[in-house]
Amino acid sequence: MPRKPRLRSGSGVTLHEIGLAAGVSAITVSRALNSPERVSEALRNKILETVDRLGYVPNRSARSLASARSRTILVLVPSLTNTVFIDTLVGVEEVLRVAGYQMLIGNTHYSASEELQLLRAYLEHQPDGILVTGLSQPPEFGAILEKLGIPAVYMMDLTDDGRLCVGFSQEEAGAAITAHLLARGYRRIAFMGAQLDERVLKRLEGYRATLHAAQLYDAKLEFLDPSPSSMQMGAEALERLLREHPDCDAVFCCNDDLAIGAIAQCHRLGLAVPDRVAIAGFNDLQPAAWTTPALTTVATPRNRIGAEAARLLLERIAGLVISAPRQDLGFAVVARGSS
Amino acid sequence: MPRKPRLRSGSGVTLHEIGLAAGVSAITVSRALNSPERVSEALRNKILETVDRLGYVPNRSARSLASARSRTILVLVPSLTNTVFIDTLVGVEEVLRVAGYQMLIGNTHYSASEELQLLRAYLEHQPDGILVTGLSQPPEFGAILEKLGIPAVYMMDLTDDGRLCVGFSQEEAGAAITAHLLARGYRRIAFMGAQLDERVLKRLEGYRATLHAAQLYDAKLEFLDPSPSSMQMGAEALERLLREHPDCDAVFCCNDDLAIGAIAQCHRLGLAVPDRVAIAGFNDLQPAAWTTPALTTVATPRNRIGAEAARLLLERIAGLVISAPRQDLGFAVVARGSS
DNA sequence: CCTAAAAATGTTAGCGCTAACATGAATAAG
DNA sequence: CTTATTCATGTTAGCGCTAACATTTTTAGG
Numbered sequence: 001m002p003r004k005p006r007l008r009s010g011s012g013v014t015l016h017e018i019g020l021a022a023g024v025s026a027i028t029v030s031r032a033l034n035s036p037e038r039v040s041e042a043l044r045n046k047i048l049e050t051v052d053r054l055g056y057v058p059n060r061s062a063r064s065l066a067s068a069r070s071r072t073i074l075v076l077v078p079s080l081t082n083t084v085f086i087d088t089l090v091g092v093e094e095v096l097r098v099a100g101y102q103m104l105i106g107n108t109h110y111s112a113s114e115e116l117q118l119l120r121a122y123l124e125h126q127p128d129g130i131l132v133t134g135l136s137q138p139p140e141f142g143a144i145l146e147k148l149g150i151p152a153v154y155m156m157d158l159t160d161d162g163r164l165c166v167g168f169s170q171e172e173a174g175a176a177i178t179a180h181l182l183a184r185g186y187r188r189i190a191f192m193g194a195q196l197d198e199r200v201l202k203r204l205e206g207y208r209a210t211l212h213a214a215q216l217y218d219a220k221l222e223f224l225d226p227s228p229s230s231m232q233m234g235a236e237a238l239e240r241l242l243r244e245h246p247d248c249d250a251v252f253c254c255n256d257d258l259a260i261g262a263i264a265q266c267h268r269l270g271l272a273v274p275d276r277v278a279i280a281g282f283n284d285l286q287p288a289a290w291t292t293p294a295l296t297t298v299a300t301p302r303n304r305i306g307a308e309a310a311r312l313l314l315e316r317i318a319g320l321v322i323s324a325p326r327q328d329l330g331f332a333v334v335a336r337g338s339s
Numbered sequence: 340m341p342r343k344p345r346l347r348s349g350s351g352v353t354l355h356e357i358g359l360a361a362g363v364s365a366i367t368v369s370r371a372l373n374s375p376e377r378v379s380e381a382l383r384n385k386i387l388e389t390v391d392r393l394g395y396v397p398n399r400s401a402r403s404l405a406s407a408r409s410r411t412i413l414v415l416v417p418s419l420t421n422t423v424f425i426d427t428l429v430g431v432e433e434v435l436r437v438a439g440y441q442m443l444i445g446n447t448h449y450s451a452s453e454e455l456q457l458l459r460a461y462l463e464h465q466p467d468g469i470l471v472t473g474l475s476q477p478p479e480f481g482a483i484l485e486k487l488g489i490p491a492v493y494m495m496d497l498t499d500d501g502r503l504c505v506g507f508s509q510e511e512a513g514a515a516i517t518a519h520l521l522a523r524g525y526r527r528i529a530f531m532g533a534q535l536d537e538r539v540l541k542r543l544e545g546y547r548a549t550l551h552a553a554q555l556y557d558a559k560l561e562f563l564d565p566s567p568s569s570m571q572m573g574a575e576a577l578e579r580l581l582r583e584h585p586d587c588d589a590v591f592c593c594n595d596d597l598a599i600g601a602i603a604q605c606h607r608l609g610l611a612v613p614d615r616v617a618i619a620g621f622n623d624l625q626p627a628a629w630t631t632p633a634l635t636t637v638a639t640p641r642n643r644i645g646a647e648a649a650r651l652l653l654e655r656i657a658g659l660v661i662s663a664p665r666q667d668l669g670f671a672v673v674a675r676g677s678s
Numbered sequence: 679c680c681t682a683a684a685a686a687t688g689t690t691a692g693c694g695c696t697a698a699c700a701t702g703a704a705t706a707a708g
Numbered sequence: 709c710t711t712a713t714t715c716a717t718g719t720t721a722g723c724g725c726t727a728a729c730a731t732t733t734t735t736a737g738g
Contacts, residue, residue: 006697006723007407011462011487014724025688030726040686060463061409062724064400065693068346080429083422090419093446102464105444107432123350124399125441148350231629257625264629286596287626290570290603345693345727353694364718369696379716401694404723 011057022050033058060102064126072102073313074127076118078110078134078197083285084255084302085133088155091306092131099314101128110197110228112138119144129313131306135159136198153313155305157199158326164316166309166327170199173298173331174206177252177280180296180333182214186250186278190221192237192262193254194229200254203282207252221245229254234261239269242277249277250339256281256288256297263291263338278339293337301329352395361389372397399441403465411441412652413466415457417449417473417536422624423594423641424472427494430645431470438653440467449536449567451477458483468652470645474498475537492652494644496538497665503655505648505666509538512637512670513545516591516619519635519672521553525589525617529560531576531601532593533568539593542621546591560584568593573600578608581616588616589678595620595627595636602630602677617678632676640668 015026022029024047032039032047039047050056064070075092077085089105096103104125106118116138119130123144130145130152145152154165181189191207193200204222211217223237234253238261241248253259259281266273273279273293281288284299308327316322354365361368363386371378371386378386389395403409414431416424428444435442443464445457455477458469462483469484469491484491493504520528530546532539543561550556562576573592577600580587592598598620605612612618612632620627623638647666655661 004698006721008723015726016724026724027689027726028687031687034726038686043686057459057462059404059465059724061400061403061465062693063726065398065404065695065723066725066727068693068727070400080425080432081422083420086419086425090446093419102443104441107429120396123396126398126400231625235629260626260629264631267631286570287599290574290599292603292606292631343728345691347693354696355694365694366696366719367717370717373696377716382716398694401723402696404693404725405695405697407697407723 011055013054013056015056015058018047018050018054018056021054022047068126070102070126070128071100072104072125072127073310074104074106074119074122074125074130076106076108076115076130076132078108080105080107084283084300087302088133088306091303091308092310093306095307095310095314101314108133110195112136116141123148129153129317131155131309131313134198135163135165151313151316153309153316155309156302157202158328160326162325164312164322164325166305166312166329168300168305168329168331170202171206171209173282173300174203174252175210176206176331176333177282177296177298178207178210180335181250181252181278181280181339182210182216184250184274184278184339186339187216188218188221188245188248189216189250189252190223190241190245190248191252191254192223192234192241192258194225194227194233194237194258195255196224196226203254221248229258231257231261231264234258235265235268236261238262238265238277238279242269242271250274250280251277252280252282254282256283256285256295259295259297259338260287260291263293263295267292274337274339280339284334288334289336291338296336296339297334299332299334301331304329350394350396352393354395354397357386357389357393357395360393361386407465409441409465409467410439411443411464411466412649413443413445413458413461413464413469415445415447415454415469415471417447419444419446423622423639426641427472427645430642430647431649432645434646434649434653440653447472449534451475455480462487468492468656470494470648470652473537474502474504490652490655492648492655494648495641496541497667499665501664503651503661503664505644505651505668507639507644507668507670509541510545510548512621512639513542513591514549515545515670515672516621516635516637517546517549519674520589520591520617520619520678521549521555523589523613523617523678525678526555527557527560527584527587528555528589528591529562529580529584529587530591530593531562531573531580531597533564533566533572533576533597534594535563535565542593560587568596570596570600570603573597574604574607575600577601577604577616577618581608581610589613589619590616591619591621593621595622595624595634598634598636598677599626599630602632602634606631613676613678619678623673627673628675630677635675635678636673638671638673640670643668 015029018029019026032044108115132154135154135157156167259279262279281295281297284297288295288297354368357368358365371383447454472494474493474496495506497506598618601618620634620636623636627634627636
């Protein structure tokens, strides 16, 4: 008695069936699709016609299993609600898509432990490579990648320790916007920081170094809150900052969300921006250009970072020698009305 | 002469090897992991201990291939830079994650042809189901799903044609915000629309119907631009609208981006909001609450839409009978200072 | 025309897993 | 104590594809 046939997935048309219809073997069909130059033109055309006619759809699982290459890249980002990382993902996607790679997105929620958990979970997909946000993962993280030989590119920041990275110097950017405020004549410059991840802390370092150098540093002007940042928090923090330090004449907010909340609060309190207090943000999100006055901020090349990181990773996967493991894409201080 | 062993993927530890180490067959290990109740407790513990010890990571490709279930859901959204869809994706992700499903994101860029192309491309992954934004896909779209038996849930809008859908009535929402403006006493209410997708057009219908009913409809007060919306466009459109129709006393912008640009432009032109002109938006994005004055808009349950749609789809995949194929999650007019 | 090399196609096996069926052990029912 | 029934585990095969090797056909060089 013949046993029940197994359930089949997808369109049901297999390489083998295309082969039968076109009068060739399955492997030739595979070659016609994946390395066309290895099949004679006449045969190739006939095969491609058959593929089209029967509506063949390759099965990626079978392909991954047979070739030990998943054509899948894991991308770990701290948040999806922060436009910064979305822009990065869009850049990544554009590059991976044309290369035939699939992007798997993991949201770490700014948590190192979740990041590790996600990595473990996503290993099921046998990713060919991984794009990570930031440089400070737990030690096991690198150990796993090392052990399994999964290449990685680190995004948004720079290091010289040999890891492949694409980004800009968070510290220098923090220093640059602080220097801008100094140049405009502000002397009591506060720092407003939330969601204190490694990038925010580096911007803070840049801020501190610059003010120290100008002998204007005052630790009391630092407002730091580890909880997630929001416009709400920016509004509340601004009010508190000016109440406790009425001589504060400028605020460098570690991101645009805080800055937008801060400007809105100034309106509510009847405080002139930038005359009473100047406000600067970070990232140059779309709304930053549309506050009143428009927000001075730091434009960051997030989209390009994603795209370049993806390109670098694909090169690494292809076995190319990477001459420059550290790619600095820079940043730009965008001076607008709020300073 | 023995042939070269094939390259292997991932951690290298297979079910079979776990079985050897634990003194059982591969299938028993598989059962211990996937349907624990079918393996005796003693054996199960021993197996799980071995799995842990050897750092076994299942291979999803092999699993998909053998079981004809990919545990993958395709999610098609029109844009990734629009927060609305990100919020939806976050809702989807939360539900899929705990169910062990993987989300594949396809960005259609608001294009029906790209949507179809993406669907075809993603069939390679043999998705077990699909979540689609909107109801108006090209006819082939439904045909493909039908033919392959892939269940779908439609998000963000409602229909009674039997398709599973989770959303709210775009038309009613457009009508409601227009009615709100009427109730506040505005009489020359303009409509500002960009990125004229099906949802925007339905909001427009709601706007038209409401003004018709009040005998206040004037086609000249409709500003429509099919190109992507932006704050920039909102600013430009507002200026033009008021120049061409100085008696216009309120503007319903089809999304918050346009509205934020419009309010900013009012500041630049020295026009009081809402005294000279009232502004209303749509979606209630975060910045909407932080303009000056704060923006009147329509809050939409995007996150819940994503989550509910995912839940519905999983039920459908599990073969459950869906009693209510149409899930209306409603909307809320949020009246703030700009009206 | 012959021979060597290259190009085009085919055969075989196996990637890691689970469906289907098979068997043996434990339990229940009479 | 026998037989029927359930429960626990195993055997076999195959999902659809491609790596490795094998064979056939074509081309090149003399």
